[in-house]
Amino acid sequence: MDERDVRLLKAIADLGTGSPEKLHEATDIPVSTIHYRLNNLKDDGVIENDLYDIDLEAFGLGVTVVVEVLADYSGSYEEVGNKLLEIEGVTQLYFTMGETDFIVVAHLADSDRVERLISDFEATPEVERTNSTFVISAMRDSHRALQSYTLETLLDELGIED
Amino acid sequence: MDERDVRLLKAIADLGTGSPEKLHEATDIPVSTIHYRLNNLKDDGVIENDLYDIDLEAFGLGVTVVVEVLADYSGSYEEVGNKLLEIEGVTQLYFTMGETDFIVVAHLADSDRVERLISDFEATPEVERTNSTFVISAMRDSHRALQSYTLETLLDELGIED
DNA sequence: GAGGGTATGGACGAACGCGACGTGCGCCTG
DNA sequence: CAGGCGCACGTCGCGTTCGTCCATACCCTC
Numbered sequence: 001m002d003e004r005d006v007r008l009l010k011a012i013a014d015l016g017t018g019s020p021e022k023l024h025e026a027t028d029i030p031v032s033t034i035h036y037r038l039n040n041l042k043d044d045g046v047i048e049n050d051l052y053d054i055d056l057e058a059f060g061l062g063v064t065v066v067v068e069v070l071a072d073y074s075g076s077y078e079e080v081g082n083k084l085l086e087i088e089g090v091t092q093l094y095f096t097m098g099e100t101d102f103i104v105v106a107h108l109a110d111s112d113r114v115e116r117l118i119s120d121f122e123a124t125p126e127v128e129r130t131n132s133t134f135v136i137s138a139m140r141d142s143h144r145a146l147q148s149y150t151l152e153t154l155l156d157e158l159g160i161e162d
Numbered sequence: 163m164d165e166r167d168v169r170l171l172k173a174i175a176d177l178g179t180g181s182p183e184k185l186h187e188a189t190d191i192p193v194s195t196i197h198y199r200l201n202n203l204k205d206d207g208v209i210e211n212d213l214y215d216i217d218l219e220a221f222g223l224g225v226t227v228v229v230e231v232l233a234d235y236s237g238s239y240e241e242v243g244n245k246l247l248e249i250e251g252v253t254q255l256y257f258t259m260g261e262t263d264f265i266v267v268a269h270l271a272d273s274d275r276v277e278r279l280i281s282d283f284e285a286t287p288e289v290e291r292t293n294s295t296f297v298i299s300a301m302r303d304s305h306r307a308l309q310s311y312t313l314e315t316l317l318d319e320l321g322i323e324d
Numbered sequence: 325g326a327g328g329g330t331a332t333g334g335a336c337g338a339a340c341g342c343g344a345c346g347t348g349c350g351c352c353t354g
Numbered sequence: 355c356a357g358g359c360g361c362a363c364g365t366c367g368c369g370t371t372c373g374t375c376c377a378t379a380c381c382c383t384c
Contacts, residue, residue, distance in 0.1 A: 014308075017213065019340090033362090049177075049179060050178060085301060094301070135259075138255075144305075148249075158271060
């Protein structure tokens, strides 16, 4: 995996499309080369399916951390949240009820990077305290939430008659 | 949104493809209707992009919960984890270091369903205690982890020369 | 039974997937 | 250093698939 692969994958993530033509426009990589690269990435298991889900482990972001963030959001929580969103590696950001204010899931290259992540958090003035938990194994880390449901349950819970 | 829409979206999630032909095989919905339906879902904002990311709020799974699970995994943690994975609504499951054993992110239809989720957890013999946190606002809930990085950082952290 | 929304089938042009082939570059070997 | 080999990249072309348009059929509702 080299720079071009990374640019390609990032373009897919940013644009939200797998269209070779669009990716060409964004990356300047010739369309045929995009095919060539994507095929290799599929063979290598970095790309998992037609939806371009990425195996973060294979890609090189194998470290997952869950961070609880306590913050003083005397302004609005959105304001603080947006600052946290700008920190690199933050994949999920939840504003929550209860003891902690934000819960963050981050995907990082290695455990050394966790340090930087935390110091990025602490460098945000509104952040008062953080509490990080290392993930040993991500047994499921999917955005395809519907997978975990049966069709019946979905119809049921959404109140749809057959 | 009706049964067919749900079947379509679930097929996309299960198969990991957006190919109309494959979806037709899986759902028995005519190809032209698949086009018709998917277009409507895009217009309605349920499907967000070419990667078929789903707006869970628009879909009807607008409630997010983060649950810490304490378990007795005298067997293997995989064994317990696999049981937890079977519980409907579990989108992410992390086996972690530290005080808690598992951290779960779940997407549910409404807050009533949280009750059932928790009782599903508690019904698992190995589970000793759970601690759930409601999400007020999911400020980012993306699987496209690369979005949060700049190209430079990615290259840097993966140790790729330009 | 008239009319709006919804669903389906067919047909056509456009886009895509993929294999075949050509080129350039580095590296080994004689 | 010449020649040969292999890999990565790019170009071309063809068969397939996709997406859209239009015409028709369905089905409630009034």
